[in-house]
Amino acid sequence: MAVIKPSVPKGTRDFSPLEMGRRNFIFDTIKSVFRKYGYQQIETPSMENLSTLTGKYGDEGDKLMFKILNSGDFWGEAESRKQKVESFEFSSKALTPVISEKALRYDLTVPFARYVVQHQNEITFPFKRFQVQPVWRADRPQKGRYREFFQCDADVVGSDSLLNEAEFVMIYDEALSRLGLKDFTVKVNNRKILSGIAEIIDKADNIVDLTVAIDKLDKIGLDGVTKELLERGFTQADIDRIKPIILLDGSNEEKLRQLREVLAASAIGLKGCDEIEQVFSYLKLCQLQTATCELDITLARGLNYYTGAIFEVKTNEVQMGSIGGGGRYDDLTGMFGLKGLTGAGISFGADRIYDVMEELGLFPEDAGQASQVLICCFDKDGELYALPLLQRLRAENISAELYPAGAKIKKQLDYANSKHIPHVILIGSDEMQSGLLTVKDMLTGTQHKLSAGEIVAKFS
Amino acid sequence: MAVIKPSVPKGTRDFSPLEMGRRNFIFDTIKSVFRKYGYQQIETPSMENLSTLTGKYGDEGDKLMFKILNSGDFWGEAESRKQKVESFEFSSKALTPVISEKALRYDLTVPFARYVVQHQNEITFPFKRFQVQPVWRADRPQKGRYREFFQCDADVVGSDSLLNEAEFVMIYDEALSRLGLKDFTVKVNNRKILSGIAEIIDKADNIVDLTVAIDKLDKIGLDGVTKELLERGFTQADIDRIKPIILLDGSNEEKLRQLREVLAASAIGLKGCDEIEQVFSYLKLCQLQTATCELDITLARGLNYYTGAIFEVKTNEVQMGSIGGGGRYDDLTGMFGLKGLTGAGISFGADRIYDVMEELGLFPEDAGQASQVLICCFDKDGELYALPLLQRLRAENISAELYPAGAKIKKQLDYANSKHIPHVILIGSDEMQSGLLTVKDMLTGTQHKLSAGEIVAKFS
Numbered sequence: 001m002a003v004i005k006p007s008v009p010k011g012t013r014d015f016s017p018l019e020m021g022r023r024n025f026i027f028d029t030i031k032s033v034f035r036k037y038g039y040q041q042i043e044t045p046s047m048e049n050l051s052t053l054t055g056k057y058g059d060e061g062d063k064l065m066f067k068i069l070n071s072g073d074f075w076g077e078a079e080s081r082k083q084k085v086e087s088f089e090f091s092s093k094a095l096t097p098v099i100s101e102k103a104l105r106y107d108l109t110v111p112f113a114r115y116v117v118q119h120q121n122e123i124t125f126p127f128k129r130f131q132v133q134p135v136w137r138a139d140r141p142q143k144g145r146y147r148e149f150f151q152c153d154a155d156v157v158g159s160d161s162l163l164n165e166a167e168f169v170m171i172y173d174e175a176l177s178r179l180g181l182k183d184f185t186v187k188v189n190n191r192k193i194l195s196g197i198a199e200i201i202d203k204a205d206n207i208v209d210l211t212v213a214i215d216k217l218d219k220i221g222l223d224g225v226t227k228e229l230l231e232r233g234f235t236q237a238d239i240d241r242i243k244p245i246i247l248l249d250g251s252n253e254e255k256l257r258q259l260r261e262v263l264a265a266s267a268i269g270l271k272g273c274d275e276i277e278q279v280f281s282y283l284k285l286c287q288l289q290t291a292t293c294e295l296d297i298t299l300a301r302g303l304n305y306y307t308g309a310i311f312e313v314k315t316n317e318v319q320m321g322s323i324g325g326g327g328r329y330d331d332l333t334g335m336f337g338l339k340g341l342t343g344a345g346i347s348f349g350a351d352r353i354y355d356v357m358e359e360l361g362l363f364p365e366d367a368g369q370a371s372q373v374l375i376c377c378f379d380k381d382g383e384l385y386a387l388p389l390l391q392r393l394r395a396e397n398i399s400a401e402l403y404p405a406g407a408k409i410k411k412q413l414d415y416a417n418s419k420h421i422p423h424v425i426l427i428g429s430d431e432m433q434s435g436l437l438t439v440k441d442m443l444t445g446t447q448h449k450l451s452a453g454e455i456v457a458k459f460s
Numbered sequence: 461m462a463v464i465k466p467s468v469p470k471g472t473r474d475f476s477p478l479e480m481g482r483r484n485f486i487f488d489t490i491k492s493v494f495r496k497y498g499y500q501q502i503e504t505p506s507m508e509n510l511s512t513l514t515g516k517y518g519d520e521g522d523k524l525m526f527k528i529l530n531s532g533d534f535w536g537e538a539e540s541r542k543q544k545v546e547s548f549e550f551s552s553k554a555l556t557p558v559i560s561e562k563a564l565r566y567d568l569t570v571p572f573a574r575y576v577v578q579h580q581n582e583i584t585f586p587f588k589r590f591q592v593q594p595v596w597r598a599d600r601p602q603k604g605r606y607r608e609f610f611q612c613d614a615d616v617v618g619s620d621s622l623l624n625e626a627e628f629v630m631i632y633d634e635a636l637s638r639l640g641l642k643d644f645t646v647k648v649n650n651r652k653i654l655s656g657i658a659e660i661i662d663k664a665d666n667i668v669d670l671t672v673a674i675d676k677l678d679k680i681g682l683d684g685v686t687k688e689l690l691e692r693g694f695t696q697a698d699i700d701r702i703k704p705i706i707l708l709d710g711s712n713e714e715k716l717r718q719l720r721e722v723l724a725a726s727a728i729g730l731k732g733c734d735e736i737e738q739v740f741s742y743l744k745l746c747q748l749q750t751a752t753c754e755l756d757i758t759l760a761r762g763l764n765y766y767t768g769a770i771f772e773v774k775t776n777e778v779q780m781g782s783i784g785g786g787g788r789y790d791d792l793t794g795m796f797g798l799k800g801l802t803g804a805g806i807s808f809g810a811d812r813i814y815d816v817m818e819e820l821g822l823f824p825e826d827a828g829q830a831s832q833v834l835i836c837c838f839d840k841d842g843e844l845y846a847l848p849l850l851q852r853l854r855a856e857n858i859s860a861e862l863y864p865a866g867a868k869i870k871k872q873l874d875y876a877n878s879k880h881i882p883h884v885i886l887i888g889s890d891e892m893q894s895g896l897l898t899v900k901d902m903l904t905g906t907q908h909k910l911s912a913g914e915i916v917a918k919f920s
Binding site: 009021037048049063091114115369374383415 | 468582634848858859875
């Protein structure tokens with residue numbers, strides 16, 4: 001057999017022990033906050049029936065989905081289809097559903113909707129679930145974009161209370177604070193406000209054009225936005241009408257007051273203001289630790305599915321896209337025939353949070369989760385002498401290793417250094433005779449002589 | 461769009477909050493023991509290049525591997541192959557490598573070998589890694605056999621010390637003890653002993669036939685084994701020679717003594733005895749908590765790749781196949797061109813351990829990981845009153861929920877019951893006036909009136 005230089009498929013990654021330690025630190029922190037807020041974990045299979053996924057993500061999504069080749073004689077299946085259906089032409093598009101009936105999960109939302117419908121009789125609503133699993137997309141790989149990446153979602157279905165929205169802001173606040181972020185903003189908007197803005201200028205159908213243009217205010221200024229709106233078919237009168245909104249400024253309260261004035265004629269717009277106000281009033285009762293919560297009417301993500309609140313989280317410490325987002329959707333499960341179930345959800349962008357934390361040096365020293373102690377012996381006798389001590393340490397829940405006898409001490413110390421093991425115990429013939437073992441701090445280089453009992457006490 | 465009754469692909473599973481809580485309990489326990497013994501976690505991508513996996517699991521494995529259909533115009537690729545290669549015939553076998561270049565991971569061992577070779581310059585040996593990830597096989601689904609299931613492996617490469625073997629027995633002992641198992645056996649054998657047995661009767665090439673027959677002793681008795689050995693081409697003289705081995709009995713020491721007698725003429729057989737004896741001598745220095753460690757020369761798993769120790773773990777409390785297994789292999793990475801790297805590894809059978817624990821009722825009550833407290837309110841005022849208390853509880857790391865206002869109390873209590881939330885706090889107008897809130901124990905039904913401060917203290 002020819003030897004192949006091994007590699008991973010493009011867009012996928014191995015995670016080393018150090019990276020895993022850091023990723024676990026992020027995921028464990030977020031999961032523990034989800035749990036504290038009453039969210040419970042589920043998992044769904046990596047593969048779903050093609051019929052479950054197809055048509056849920058647009059043509060682009062259908063194209064980028066990783067499909068699984070049917071096992072067995074898929075080609076026989078294709079030929080018999082050709083025989084049965086005169087008009088059947090061999091092409092990638094026509095063959096795909098014949099030779100593939102499953103695909104890899106493209107996100108966590110559609111499988112969650114499928115889960116809710118399939119298990120609706122076992123579920124007590126409101127159903128608060130979280131899910132941390134990989135998803136797969138055949139996107140062109142580039143910096144920070146992978147073909148296999150983890151999503152980290154919490155959603156509640158079956159409750160229209162705005163308390164849920166307020167709690168999502170608190171979850172972002174607590175999780176990101178615990179990870180060590182010191183300055184970040186949870187931007188909040190409401191789809192109904194965007195509808196209201198479009199409504200008052202009679203352009204309900206052009207809401208996407210409107211929001212795309214307004215969204216660029218930061219980059220191109222008012223003149224730029226005006227120019228773009230005119231190009232996109234809005235009139236100068238439209239623009240004058242909504243200019244106070246484009247230039248909205250001040251505290252959240254002031255913004256809301258100005259919004260209410262401009263949206264006075266739009267019932268849906270005012271409803272959006274009411275909803276945001278309610279969320280803010282909940283938040284006033286629960287002090288945020290770190291997050292700034294800011295009404296931002298240029299926020300327009302997920303217009304295809306969000307019907308109420310829209311969230312986005314940005315760090316203000318480093319240059320980085322959003323590290324979280326979410327919103328409320330009125331009809332999650334309608335695609336599988338279960339109507340009228342409202343829901344809301346948020347997501348953490350784990351890969352970006354990782355990059356932010358790395359840039360800011362926020363990972364704890366022990367996130368690599370190395371052993372605390374390595375026992376090094378000069379010979380086989382030392383090994384046998386060490387074994388009971390090793391087990392005493394482990395009985396105290398101290399992670400510890402014994403380097404197998406036979407290697408030079410230098411090699412053993414190199415091993416400790418490369419694994420970031422902070423303490424080494426050296427056992428030679430002197431140590432075995434006196435019962436006092438040499439304990440070396442690998443960071444400072446200092447050494448002490450301690451008895452086995454003292455060593456166990458020191459590390460407990 | 462027609463509404464599809466949603467389901468998961470056959471052989472795959474959803475995991476509910478209760479199941480996830482229990483699975484996390486198992487995986488977290490095993491992972492923490494791996495860490496305590498110095499093993500560090502890695503993860504590899506779900507998909508590998510087909511060239512990495514093909515030919516590593518035999519023809520059956522190649523067939524059962526889930527292949528990923530290439531994205532883009534795979535059919536165009538197939539037609540152009542046909543144009544270029546005159547002899548190319550359209551068939552499932554010929555088309556597969558043309559229209560698919562990736563497959564889902566079939567186990568964790570081959571990806572681990574690929575990882576070690578790919579990252580050999582970053583790795584410090586001995587490299588002790590663990591890995592807990594799903595694998596996929598297009599097996600026919602049946603009870604207890606799934607197409608997506610988790611493997612849970614620890615391996616060390618680059619160390620031939622038998623200390624590693626002894627530590628694997630200790631890892632089994634500690635992990636399964638912590639999970640609550642009270643009677644289980646770690647069976648140990650050594651491939652060299654099996655080679656020795658075949659050698660002394662000059663049937664080195666028939667080692668598989670020999671072990672398959674001996675393995676049935678429990679079921680068919682000595683007469684049955686004799687009959688089968690004769691059918692498989694062994695002579696009566698062969699059988700007489702190895703009869704003491706088939707009927708091997710007594711303590712591990714006695715078994716080893718008898719083995720050494722029979723294997724006296726086989727250098728490799730005696731080497732196997734030496735190795736097992738060394739493992740036992742290590743284990744004598746570290747008392748096992750629960751496990752019985754037993755030499756079992758009928759144990760013959762993995763004869764294709766194990767070259768030294770062979771392990772298998774069985775519970776003695778319920779009827780169940782092996783719940784763990786492993787062994788030593790001399791050439792893990794040779795398939796990717798890195799020769800001479802010895803390794804040893806073990807695996808836990810998580811699905812079977814789950815079934816054993818369920819049958820024995822070993823899961824802790826809180827493995828569903830529900831909230832500790834649910835706050836129930838009679839109206840909107842109660843909700844606002846409750847919110848600061850909710851945040852005080854959470855600040856003390858108590859998982860707590862507030863049921864959104866508007867639902868009948870009965871519905872809220874049903875929610876607590878179905879989520880197994882043990883305590884409920886009731887807030888009505890009386891409670892708000894007096895500042896004394898009703899705390900109800902959902903298991904016993906008893907109620908107490910407590911102030912917010914007392915409540916926080918009670919649950920902290």
